[in-house]
Amino acid sequence: MVGRMDDGVLESNKNLSRGFRKLWVWREAVELYIFEKGILDQIRGISFKIKDQVLASGFSISSNLAEGYCRKSIKEYIQFVNVALGSCRENYSQMYALLRSKEILKEKFDEFDKRHYSIENKLINLAKSLDRKSTRLNSSHTDISRMPSSA
Numbered sequence: 524m525v526g527r528m529d530d531g532v533l534e535s536n537k538n539l540s541r542g543f544r545k546l547w548v549w550r551e552a553v554e555l556y557i558f559e560k561g562i563l564d565q566i567r568g569i570s571f572k573i574k575d576q577v578l579a580s581g582f583s584i585s586s587n588l589a590e591g592y593c594r595k596s597i598k599e600y601i602q603f604v605n606v607a608l609g610s611c612r613e614n615y616s617q618m619y620a621l622l623r624s625k626e627i628l629k630e631k632f633d634e635f636d637k638r639h640y641s642i643e644n645k646l647i648n649l650a651k652s653l654d655r656k657s658t659r660l661n662s663s664h665t666d667i668s669r670m671p672s673s674a
Contacts, residue, residue, distance in 0.1 A: 543592035548645035552585035552607075555638050559618070562631050569626060577617045583610035584642065597657040604650045611643050 543549050559581045563574050584607045591603020618639075622632040 543589045546588060546592070546649075548642055548649060549585050549588045549592075551638065551642050551645070552581075552588065552611075555614075555635075555642060556581040556585065558635065558638060559614075562627055562635070566621075566626055573617075573621075577614065577621070580610045580614040580617060583607070584614065584646075597653055597660065601650060601653045601657065604646060604653065608643070608646045608650065611639065611646060615639055615643075 556578070560578060563569060563577060566574075587603045587607035587610060591600045591607070594600050594603065615636075618627070618632060618635055621627045622629065627635075
């Protein structure tokens with residue numbers, strides 16, 4: 524599923540801001556977009572607007588992970604992970620509507636659903652992990668406004 528990304532591109536030009544490329548959830552989200560594009564490219568007569576919306580919500584998942592990873596605070600990162608989760612859920616809703624309208628085959632939807640479920644769970648776990656980390660960091664900092672003055 525994600526093996527195709529191991530083409531050397533992700534191993535070149537490394538720096539701290541590109542660390543998101545190591546996240547399996549980011550890699551899976553990119554692969555989900557590619558999978559969806561393949562499905563939608565095969566549908567004859569699908570409106571440009573619908574196809575564009577589905578692809579945009581799928582593309583948004585990996586994009587928000589990348590943007591959030593590069594933010595200066597964990598709080599901002601969590602916000603972008605939550606936006607990625609929102610895009611993930613929007614994307615599911617759109618693909619489900621295409622299934623119900625018989626524009627995509629059940630077999631294709633089932634494969635999409637399997638991939639989507641994996642990504643959604645990884646995003647939920649990432650958000651929880653970041654929230655715990657944020658809580659630990661906030662509780663370990665001393666509020667200097669509450670310290671007695673030395674004067």
